[in-house]
Amino acid sequence: MPPDSDPLACPWGWDELEATVAACTACPLHRGRTQTVFGVGNWRAEWMFIGEAPGEQEDLQGEPFVGRAGQLLNEMIRAIGLKREDAYIANVLKCRPPKNRDPAPEEAAACEAYLKAQLALVRPRIIIAVGRIAAQNLLKTATPIGKLRGQVHDYEHIPLVVTYHPAYLLRSLTEKRRAWEDLKLARRIFNQQHR
Numbered sequence: 626m627p628p629d630s631d632p633l634a635c636p637w638g639w640d641e642l643e644a645t646v647a648a649c650t651a652c653p654l655h656r657g658r659t660q661t662v663f664g665v666g667n668w669r670a671e672w673m674f675i676g677e678a679p680g681e682q683e684d685l686q687g688e689p690f691v692g693r694a695g696q697l698l699n700e701m702i703r704a705i706g707l708k709r710e711d712a713y714i715a716n717v718l719k720c721r722p723p724k725n726r727d728p729a730p731e732e733a734a735a736c737e738a739y740l741k742a743q744l745a746l747v748r749p750r751i752i753i754a755v756g757r758i759a760a761q762n763l764l765k766t767a768t769p770i771g772k773l774r775g776q777v778h779d780y781e782h783i784p785l786v787v788t789y790h791p792a793y794l795l796r797s798l799t800e801k802r803r804a805w806e807d808l809k810l811a812r813r814i815f816n817q818q819h820r
């Protein structure tokens with residue numbers, strides 16, 4: 626068991642954590658879900674991508690970032706020289722909010738322990754917060770995403786870089802260049818750790 630002082634101490638193993646999430650009724654979102662969307666990827670990933678919450682397709686397929694937004698996320702991952710399966714991908718919330726509305730603060734709070742447990746098990750070297758909701762929840766701030774981008778934040782001693790959600794980029798292609806700048810920043814920070 627990790628020491629109590631470890632901010633990312635995790636009381637679960639992977640199987641136990643996934644089963645706990647699948648049975649969770651800690652917030653009202655469990656009522657509308659088809660299934661929980663736990664997370665996918667490499668359990669030893671150095672890069673962790675964290676989005677907001679499952680959408681319709683994710684809720685049906687049980688996997689985060691599928692469909693067109695998922696394909697664009699895969700391109701973003703490729704832009705930093707990785708494959709999707711090299712990274713670990715999860716959301717702040719494991720159940721789909723109705724009509725894809727923003728998560729309520731109490732829903733994000735109820736789900737936070739699961740994401741922290743995933744972070745504790747993966748122990749990534751860098752986190753990419755994908756989209757405004759993920760960034761604001763992880764950093765506990767209401768600062769707009771435009772002001773959170775372009776700098777390196779700290780999440781429990783792990784560097785965190787903010788970028789736009791691919792679903793937003795699909796609607797605002799002019800912002801793609803900025804997202805690519807975010808990824809280059811993240812790659813630079815990651816490389817600096819390995820000097």
Ligand code: SF4
Pocket residue numbers: 646649650651652653654655661718719720732735736
């Ligand atoms: S969103 Fe998270 S806290 Fe709420 S029911 Fe789903 S797994 Fe539990």
